[in-house]
Amino acid sequence: MRTKLVAALAATTLAGAALATAGSAAAEGDAPVKAAARAAGAELKSAVSARGNVRLSGADRYETAVEISKSAWDQDNALVVYLASGTSLPDALAAGPSTLGSGPVLLTERDRLPQVTRAELQRLRPCYLVVLGGTPSVSDAVFADAEQYADATGCPA
Numbered sequence: 459m460r461t462k463l464v465a466a467l468a469a470t471t472l473a474g475a476a477l478a479t480a481g482s483a484a485a486e487g488d489a490p491v492k493a494a495a496r497a498a499g500a501e502l503k504s505a506v507s508a509r510g511n512v513r514l515s516g517a518d519r520y521e522t523a524v525e526i527s528k529s530a531w532d533q534d535n536a537l538v539v540y541l542a543s544g545t546s547l548p549d550a551l552a553a554g555p556s557t558l559g560s561g562p563v564l565l566t567e568r569d570r571l572p573q574v575t576r577a578e579l580q581r582l583r584p585c586y587l588v589v590l591g592g593t594p595s596v597s598d599a600v601f602a603d604a605e606q607y608a609d610a611t612g613c614p615a
Contacts, residue, residue: 516574519544520565524578527562536561536582537613541575541604542590543568549591566596571603579604585613 505513514529516522523544527536537560542550544565553563561584564575579587587608589601 520572521574523565524574527578531562533581534583536584538586539584540588541566543595546595553590569597571600579607584608585610
């Protein structure tokens, strides 16, 4: 697990926060949790439990994948980004455990790279991009579009 997420979880646990849900009335003790999360660089989208467990979410599955990536990966430290279809999920599901912590799994539409995914690729600037699935899942045009954000210069071989 990445250092900033561990720090946010530890701060959350130490604060002894009650369940707090984004968009709901602030729970008592919620302020220290959110402050600790912000200090650690994690934006809590849905909920933090009193035990320090976190629910990460976004407006849709593409944004949720980005929120997960942001919680675990700092700028410029993802060796690989795995790009999978956001509409046909078996490729992403199969890859998740196989990444072995080398980088996040981001989602795309078949024929268009969503802006939120594009922005995360720009933030991460991975060494390598691995597109999961064939052209029925992710088109060659989207592969080429996403590939511009990967740069192996200065990366381990």
